[in-house]
């Protein structure tokens with residue numbers, strides 16, 4: 551496949567190596583100052599850029615009939631617009647807050663645990679995410695997906711907030727520590743005990759491999775998809 555990389559930072563460069571190993575060609579690398587490029591030479595685009603430009607990158611792909619995989623976080627206020635544009639153009643689009651196989655299993659585990667804890671009002675849930683100091687957004691997209699998984703499956707919660715202690719609101723703590731690729735912990739705490747589940751990324755390989763696998767899966771399909779479709783889980 552001919553792949554366009556929209557964003558050639560930490561993730562773009564990791565994806566490039568994995569894509570080449572899997573026999574693909576990188577035909578375009580787009581960074582901040584690259585404006586007039588021809589996206590149509592790609593069979594699929596993979597966007598790992600920055601929150602303020604992600605929706606523009608995705609729209610450009612959909613407007614030019616190029617399937618697009620996006621892992622950029624922090625732009626989801628425009629997600630519904632991307633979804634409508636994809637439908638209008640009969641295009642192909644996948645967004646995931648986290649493309650790693652391990653985290654997608656963790657998402658399902660989180661939903662199951664949330665359901666089990668729904669009748670147990672003596673437990674309060676908290677979430678913590680730890681990332682490297684260069685990360686632009688907080689909380690992480692993965693933490694937001696985890697919080698949404700609890701809200702959908704546990705009657706005790708209907709919202710999430712950074713550092714909140716409001717009723718029915720999941721408090722999320724975001725820590726920034728140099729070089730941490732991504733650690734997410736969900737904890738249920740009562741007066742007598744605590745239950746935690748945790749995912750620790752050791753490097754960016756899992757995110758990057760998941761994005762390339764998603765791109766391979768997306769080409770030839772039309773619609774808006776999630777990693778559950780790609781991995782056939784959930």
Ligand SMILES: NC(=O)C1=CN([C@@H]2O[C@H](COP(=O)(O)OP(=O)(O)OC[C@H]3O[C@@H](n4cnc5c(N)ncnc54)[C@H](OP(=O)(O)O)[C@@H]3O)[C@@H](O)[C@H]2O)C=CC1
Nearest residue numbers: 557558559560561581582599603621622623647648649757
């Ligand atoms: N879904 C997932 O599995 C994962 C998601 N992420 C998310 O992916 C995104 C990227 O992460 P990461 O690679 O670590 O970040 P980086 O900052 O390393 O890379 C982002 C790149 O985007 C570039 N950029 C800026 N403007 C544009 C533009 N208009 N078009 C294209 N590229 C542009 C930046 O260039 P410059 O530096 O010159 O501004 C930079 O090279 C983040 O939102 C992060 O949260 C990260 C890991 C996994």
Ligand SMILES: O=C(O)C1=N[C@H](C(=O)O)C[C@H](O)C1
Nearest residue numbers: 623647648685690691692732
């Ligand atoms: O910015 C990162 O690095 C990461 N971002 C994603 C997120 O916001 O959840 C995924 C991963 O945790 C790494």
